[in-house]
Amino acid sequence: MTFVSIREVAPRDGLQNEDPVPADGKVELIDALSRTGVRRIEAVSFVHPKAIPQMADADEVWSRITRNPDVRYSALIPNTRGAQRALAAGFSEIEVVVSASDTHNRRNLNRSTDESLDDIAALIPLVHEAGGTLEVIVATSFGCPYEGDIAPERVAGIVARVRADGADRIAFGDTTGMATPRRVRDLLAEVRPDLLHFHNTRGTGLANIVTALELGVTEFDASAGGLGGCPYAPGASGNVATEEVVHMLHDMGFDTGIDLDRLIEAAELAERLVGRPLPSGVLRAGPRTRLV
Amino acid sequence: MTFVSIREVAPRDGLQNEDPVPADGKVELIDALSRTGVRRIEAVSFVHPKAIPQMADADEVWSRITRNPDVRYSALIPNTRGAQRALAAGFSEIEVVVSASDTHNRRNLNRSTDESLDDIAALIPLVHEAGGTLEVIVATSFGCPYEGDIAPERVAGIVARVRADGADRIAFGDTTGMATPRRVRDLLAEVRPDLLHFHNTRGTGLANIVTALELGVTEFDASAGGLGGCPYAPGASGNVATEEVVHMLHDMGFDTGIDLDRLIEAAELAERLVGRPLPSGVLRAGPRTRLV
Numbered sequence: 132m133t134f135v136s137i138r139e140v141a142p143r144d145g146l147q148n149e150d151p152v153p154a155d156g157k158v159e160l161i162d163a164l165s166r167t168g169v170r171r172i173e174a175v176s177f178v179h180p181k182a183i184p185q186m187a188d189a190d191e192v193w194s195r196i197t198r199n200p201d202v203r204y205s206a207l208i209p210n211t212r213g214a215q216r217a218l219a220a221g222f223s224e225i226e227v228v229v230s231a232s233d234t235h236n237r238r239n240l241n242r243s244t245d246e247s248l249d250d251i252a253a254l255i256p257l258v259h260e261a262g263g264t265l266e267v268i269v270a271t272s273f274g275c276p277y278e279g280d281i282a283p284e285r286v287a288g289i290v291a292r293v294r295a296d297g298a299d300r301i302a303f304g305d306t307t308g309m310a311t312p313r314r315v316r317d318l319l320a321e322v323r324p325d326l327l328h329f330h331n332t333r334g335t336g337l338a339n340i341v342t343a344l345e346l347g348v349t350e351f352d353a354s355a356g357g358l359g360g361c362p363y364a365p366g367a368s369g370n371v372a373t374e375e376v377v378h379m380l381h382d383m384g385f386d387t388g389i390d391l392d393r394l395i396e397a398a399e400l401a402e403r404l405v406g407r408p409l410p411s412g413v414l415r416a417g418p419r420t421r422l423v
Numbered sequence: 424m425t426f427v428s429i430r431e432v433a434p435r436d437g438l439q440n441e442d443p444v445p446a447d448g449k450v451e452l453i454d455a456l457s458r459t460g461v462r463r464i465e466a467v468s469f470v471h472p473k474a475i476p477q478m479a480d481a482d483e484v485w486s487r488i489t490r491n492p493d494v495r496y497s498a499l500i501p502n503t504r505g506a507q508r509a510l511a512a513g514f515s516e517i518e519v520v521v522s523a524s525d526t527h528n529r530r531n532l533n534r535s536t537d538e539s540l541d542d543i544a545a546l547i548p549l550v551h552e553a554g555g556t557l558e559v560i561v562a563t564s565f566g567c568p569y570e571g572d573i574a575p576e577r578v579a580g581i582v583a584r585v586r587a588d589g590a591d592r593i594a595f596g597d598t599t600g601m602a603t604p605r606r607v608r609d610l611l612a613e614v615r616p617d618l619l620h621f622h623n624t625r626g627t628g629l630a631n632i633v634t635a636l637e638l639g640v641t642e643f644d645a646s647a648g649g650l651g652g653c654p655y656a657p658g659a660s661g662n663v664a665t666e667e668v669v670h671m672l673h674d675m676g677f678d679t680g681i682d683l684d685r686l687i688e689a690a691e692l693a694e695r696l697v698g699r700p701l702p703s704g705v706l707r708a709g710p711r712t713r714l715v
Contacts, residue, residue, distance in 0.1 A: 274711055276714060276715045277714060277715050278714075279712065279714055307708075308704070308708065308711075309711040311671050311674040311675055311711075312633050312671070312675060313674055313675040313676060314674070331626070331704065332704050332707075332708045333667060333670060333671070333704040333705050333708060333710070333711060334623070334628070334629050334663075334664065334667035334670075334671070334703070334704040334705065335629055335667075335671050336626070337626050337627055337629065337630040338629040338630040338632075338633045338671065340630075341604050341630045341633065341634065342633065368704055368707075371626075372626065375625060375626035375627075378625060378626075379603050379604070379625070379626070379627050379630065382603040382605055382606070383603055383604060383605040384605065410702075411626070412600070412623065412624050412625040412626040412660055413625050413626065415624075415660075416599075416600065416624045416625060418625070419566055419600075419601040419603075419625060420571065422568060422569060422570075422571055423568045423569050
């Protein structure tokens with residue numbers, strides 16, 4: 132049975148795109164997720180509190196959770212200051228984002244993609260000297276809401292640059308849900324990531340995961356309940372829902388190590404924390420094995 | 424470019440599972456859909472008005488629509504009386520449902536699967552004598568909400584019986600969204616339909632379609648806006664949304680003959696008719712080509 136590694140991103144990527152949730156709720160959610168059997172959790176980000184108030188309490192949340200020794204926790208950082216905070220807090224798995232689209236990178240990070248790549252090159256030795264690893268998430272890898280299609284060669288160039296600079300891992304982000312199975316095949320024919328991060332904005336999230344599995348990728352991000360809306364389309368879905376991904380993978384014979392019932396309970400908690408129905412079919416209808 | 428044939432089922436399957444919509448709205452929806460380029464529309468069902476009041480005005484709706492000569496319209500019927508009404512109204516493409524699950528068939532049609540198969544055997548010559556064709560939709564082909572998994576051999580037995588009795592076409596219905604790519608492969612390895620009808624209840628709708636396309640099936644039902652909820656799970660999705668299916672297929676290089684912008688307008692109309700947000704990502708976020 133092939134093992135598929137899920138990284139649960141609801142506490143960071145999910146909650147960062149929702150109205151602020153108190154630290155108590157974040158701690159409860161991370162702890163609930165860490166009891167599902169999931170092996171990796173993106174726990175917090177160390178960003179400027181004025182830029183992203185949702186994550187202002189990252190240090191408090193991280194200090195209060197009950198750490199599960201079987202779970203690897205990671206933190207997202209935007210710059211050197213964030214990396215220093217994450218390392219000081221004891222994180223060894225650090226993530227940083229750069230966008231394949233220059234326009235998106237400027238809107239998101241106020242600098243060109245090339246400037247961000249220079250920043251990342253400077254960041255890598257700092258993380259390595261502290262004993263950490265750096266994952267580079269290439270945002271808008273499957274398309275940009277400002278520029279449209281992104282050439283696979285463009286993504287491949289960024290990957291070559293950050294690998295040469297010493298990046299430990301590469302993820303491709305489908306930032307606004309523009310991937311389809313065709314785009315997955317086109318990009319992976321050109322360059323391969325360690326992990327894929329799909330959004331379900333246009334309904335293709337699970338189809339993209341199935342396609343990527345056929346191509347040999349076995350690491351995916353997902354967010355309990357599909358937590359985290361799409362900032363470009365009010366009311367639209369963002370991240371693929373972890374319980375939809377796990378439900379499908381288990382029925383297809385893949386092992387994730389995750390207890391689906393506990394995961395659904397964690398997604399129910401996520402729904403209570405944000406106070407609105409989350410876009411997850413398995414959360415609404417239950418797994419296919421739940422009979423009337 | 425491979426042609427994928429979509430049958431639009433929002434006017435019948437969709438509206439039948441919503442609060443009743445006036446005849447004016449049904450006529451407007453069918454006419455809007457018939458201008459999208461879609462080649463087939465499931466327009467109405469001829470059922471007892473006490474059993475399904477949503478379709479009580481089938482004759483009126485059918486008489487008032489503007490028929491597009493490029494569109495094949497079909498009607499669903501439950502029994503001989505319904506078939507007589509459909510044929511009298513001028514339909515030549517008739518559909519009838521039988522459930523692979525005996526329990527589901529009894530709950531839905533108040534008779535065993537075998538009794539329904541006998542009814543269908545009697546129905547086929549009646550339809551043929553009037554110059555019509557009969558499609559048999561095998562419901563719960565990928566699982567039953569009462570019985571659980573349905574053996575592919577069970578579905579194959581039903582297909583063999585109705586083909587021997589003269590059925591013109593076979594469809595497999597994923598009545599409550601229990602299909603996954605694994606179930607699609609398992610069933611299609613045993614027996615092949617002309618058309619597949621998937622629900623997106625647990626998020627796997629498009630993944631199932633991609634899998635079926637890889638196996639050579641090129642006819643699918645879909646419902647504008649994802650109209651038609653899941654009767655077994657309040658708030659859950661039912662039919663796959665036509666615009667999500669078409670959006671993905673076009674990006675993958677398939678031809679459907681459908682104008683996606685017109686289809687989204689028809690889905691917006693469907694949303695206004697039922698007065699609630701429909702579960703369609705492409706309806707919310709627009710196609711991936713719509714830039715900020």
